[in-house]
Amino acid sequence: MSHLHTGSCLCGAVKFELEGEFKKFFLCHCSRCRKTSGSAHCASLFAPGAALRWLSGEDKIRFYRHEETHFARTFCSLCGSNVPTDAKARGLVAVPAGCLDTDVDIKPQAHIFMDSKGNWDESLVDVPAFDGMPS
Template sequence: MGHLHTGSCLCGAAKFELDGEFKKFFLCHCSRCRKTSGSAHCANLFAPGATIKWLSGEDKLSYYHLEGSHFARTFCSVCGSNVPTDAKARSLVVVPAGCLDTDVDITAQAHIFTGSKGNWDEGLDKVPSFEGMPT
């Protein structure tokens, strides 16, 4: 496939290698993504036809699928970090952008499900920013 990426969870127990190209990059504001991330949105990359190889920690992975939906998450049972979900039935790997250790050559293409975003998720571009923890 020619596009090789590596990534890991926060504690480093789960490490992976993904061979495939990211075709979509969405920032999803749906209530499910907000709950699983604890933040305003999830930043998910979509790699149709990609293959994932777990280099370590596959035995530490937990999987959650919301019945009656396509919503699923794979996460490290040690640190709780979201890691890629291999949706084999859909021939798709969904990769949380934050778990990648390599750069990607695609930028976010859209904010999606903004109709259900949190009421506090407005005007965040106007909030002061700091390179580190403010004093």
């Protein structure tokens, strides 16, 4: 079953379309994901065999690979937002969930690399939640 998804970066310069099905959805707490997201984790979807097409802003896309690791990020050079990485050698497209403009029909399947999570990433479910900025 094939699915069509669209997404964009924060500033809207980079837009893409992905045709394929998400098979994995992980919340990664490794130190590299925390640094690139500035948050507790990255939320990444993986679509084996998917087709990624850039609709606009392909000239704004930059790629970073951390030396001697498998860690890589593709991002907009204007706003810094993470966008999909077409990992052709691995036969899949890795998609940051936050850059999607369409809904997905898969829920996160696991928190990974919990041994390197931030020390403040404990009991977050107990932290008060608000629909907007609290006063």
